[in-house]
Amino acid sequence: MRAYSALPAAQGRGPGLIVFQEAFGVNRHIRDVAERFAGEGFAVLAPELYHRTAPPGFEAAYGDMAAVGPHRQGISAEGLIADARACWDWLRANPRVDPEALACVGYCLGGRTVFVANTALPFRAAVSYYGGGIAPDLIKRAPDLHGSMLFFWGGLDPHISPEQRQAVAEGMRAARKPFVNVEISDASHGFFCDEREAFNPAAAREAWALTLAFFREKGAWKK
Secondary structure, eight states: OOEEEEOOSSOSOEEEEEEEOBTTBSOHHHHHHHHHHHHTTOEEEEEOTTTTTSOTTOBOOTTOHHHHHHHHHTOOHHHHHHHHHHHHHHHHHOTTEEEEEEEEEEETHHHHHHHHHHHHSOOSEEEEESOTTTTTTGGGGGGGOOSEEEEEEETTOSSSOHHHHHHHHHHHHHTTOOEEEEEETTOOTTTTOTTSTTOOHHHHHHHHHHHHHHHHHTTSOOO
């Protein structure tokens, strides 16, 4: 499995972070997100989740669901856990990383991956941006979650219904797991990505600030 890595300029040990891709690959946007987090002091790894079915470096144009469809169908919860564990082990073995300060964040497909990964590995914190497909089936894994979850949803998201968002919150409450649920009313699916038509600059700035604050509160970031 190939992955994109980004390291902070400052020397010494710091927090480790896994950035899970959108459906369209570890593209320029995901690499930029990794570099932004590295600029905040994280050692970052962004794995290519389609490595079982796609060639190395696979990227698809935004909206080209025909290109990504076969690779999305080739993903399983067990495979995602294996990929997350490989990244976890890589980060913990890196001398630049504090092994007690690992977190993860994901977007779209990656938002779902964050949830799955957090059921298998003891992350300090996990942040899911518009993670479709958590409800109705994956939410049943909520009792296995480790770190606190932060969920971002777009109130105008045509792909994740209010009923699905509600089912996630209800599942978290039923499992008695700590979480923060943020719905940005005027944002749509993909609002954080500045290369998509759905990009919402104000929502993206708010979500970025909340993400860093959440990591700080949970002991996954100090700056």
